[in-house]
Amino acid sequence: MASIIKVETLQDTAGNNAVDMQYVANGSAKTWVSINSASPAIRGSFNVSSLTDDGSATGVMKITTTNAFDSTDNMSVSSGAGNTTTGGGYYKSAGWINDTNNYFIRAIWGTTGYDIGYVFGQVHGDLA
Amino acid sequence: MTGIIKVNELQGRTTANDITVTVGASATQSLKNGIAKTWFRYDQRTGPTIDASLNVSTIADDATGKYSVNLTNAISAENDVSLSAQHSYEESMSQNQSVGQQEFGTETTTELEGYTAYNGSYYDCAQIFGQQFGDLA
Numbered sequence: 001m002a003s004i005i006k007v008e009t010l011q012d013t014a015g016n017n018a019v020d021m022q023y024v025a026n027g028s029a030k031t032w033v034s035i036n037s038a039s040p041a042i043r044g045s046f047n048v049s050s051l052t053d054d055g056s057a058t059g060v061m062k063i064t065t066t067n068a069f070d071s072t073d074n075m076s077v078s079s080g081a082g083n084t085t086t087g088g089g090y091y092k093s094a095g096w097i098n099d100t101n102n103y104f105i106r107a108i109w110g111t112t113g114y115d116i117g118y119v120f121g122q123v124h125g126d127l128a
Numbered sequence: 129m130t131g132i133i134k135v136n137e138l139q140g141r142t143t144a145n146d147i148t149v150t151v152g153a154s155a156t157q158s159l160k161n162g163i164a165k166t167w168f169r170y171d172q173r174t175g176p177t178i179d180a181s182l183n184v185s186t187i188a189d190d191a192t193g194k195y196s197v198n199l200t201n202a203i204s205a206e207n208d209v210s211l212s213a214q215h216s217y218e219e220s221m222s223q224n225q226s227v228g229q230q231e232f233g234t235e236t237t238t239e240l241e242g243y244t245a246y247n248g249s250y251y252d253c254a255q256i257f258g259q260q261f262g263d264l265a
Contacts, residue, residue, distance in 0.1 A: 002148075003141050007131040015134070025151045028162025032210035032261040044208035044262060046161045067155055078212040078259070082233020082241075090245045092229040093212075109229075110247075118233050120210040122261055127155035 031065045032122040037107060038115040059106045059113030062098065063121055069100040070128040080120040081107035095121050100128065166199060166260035172244070172252040173217075183260075190241075193250025197240040197258065202265040206234040209262035215244045215253045232258060237265065 011018040031047035040053050040061060047066050054060040069075050079095035091114070095105045105121040107114050138159075140146040147159040168181035176189045188196040203209050213232035235241040240260065244253045 005133065007133045009130065009132040010138070011132055011134045013134050013136050018132075021149075024149055024159070024163075028149070028151060028157070028159070029164070029261055030151060030157065030162065034207060034210045034262075044205070044210065046210075046261070047157065067157075070152060078214075080210075080212040080230075080232045082211065082231050090229050090243070090248065091231045118211075120212060120232075122210055122212055122259070127152035127157070 026126070027124070029122045029124055030067070030069065030127050031063070033063055033105075033120065035061060035063075035105075035119050035121075036117055037061050037119045038117060040115070043118075054104065057106075057113050059108065059115050059119075061105050061119060062102055063105065064102050065123075068128045069123070070126045072097050072100055075100075075103070075123050075125040077103050077105075078122045078124075079105045080118075081116065082118040082120075083107075083116040091116060093119060097123075160263070162261075164259050164261055165201075165203070165264050166197070166240070166258070168197060168256075168258050170195065170197075170256040170258075171254050172256060173254045176252075183264075189252075191250070192252055193244045195242050195256070196235065197242065199238045199240070202237040203234070203260070204237070204263040204265045206237060209234060209260055211240065211258065211260050213242055213256070213258040215256040217244075217251060217253050230256075 033045040033048050034043040049066040050064045052062040054062045077095035079093040081091040081093035107116045107119045148156045149159045166183040168184045169179040171177045183200050185200045186198045211232050229245045231243040
């Protein structure tokens with residue numbers, strides 16, 4: 001039988017570092033991914049079911065989550081790009097929401113999208 | 129009555145790092161998978177200075193617009209991390225509109241490497257932020 005503790009606040013024994021469970025639940029990323037957009041392939045992930053090369057423009061990668069979010073308005077996407085072993089350090093990244101099960105990430109140099117070794121994405125918000 | 133648990137360490141009953149939390153109306157997920165393991169705010173223009181951080185031992189100023197974040201606790205594998213980073217050149221709006229590129233990646237399991245640049249040139253920036261998700265070793 002699974003053991004469940006229902007509690008509102010966690011705190012260390014000295015009475016410091018208290019955190020309400022709402023911050024544990026709301027502050028945790030609900031999905032994250034590391035991909036090689038040149039392959040494309042998933043390097044590592046959490047709550048990700050698939051990766052699709054979107055094809056709408058170079059570098060646009062579509063991430064599909066296993067568990068859906070409750071609302072697109074309740075999603076916050078962050079992203080990163082890195083190609084430090086071969087790149088010049090000039091890449092930036094973009095991330096945006098498609099629907100409650102899908103979001104996009106893209107590596108960009110200047111105003112042009114690229115397929116590179118490392119593109120990252122994370123989404124915070126509530127799951128359905 | 130407010131429920132408070134005072135404890136110095138949480139461990140899963142069956143597996144130490146496997147604790148489930150409810151994160152939606154009924155959806156659940158692993159506690160360890162969702163929380164950031166590393167984050168920092170770094171000022172490379174002044175100092176340079178680590179303004180605030182978690183799981184960061186030092187940040188090295190490698191060169192103009194280049195920095196290395198040395199982790200206190202190593203990540204489990206370079207492929208099993210997801211990074212994000214943002215930066216602004218200075219606190220005022222005017223210069224922030226012209227500095228817009230940042231690259232952030234893993235150098236080793238104990239070092240993250242970042243760049244801040246614009247239009248082919250590196251710049252030291254006053255507010256550099258980074259986050260890392262994924263398993264620690």
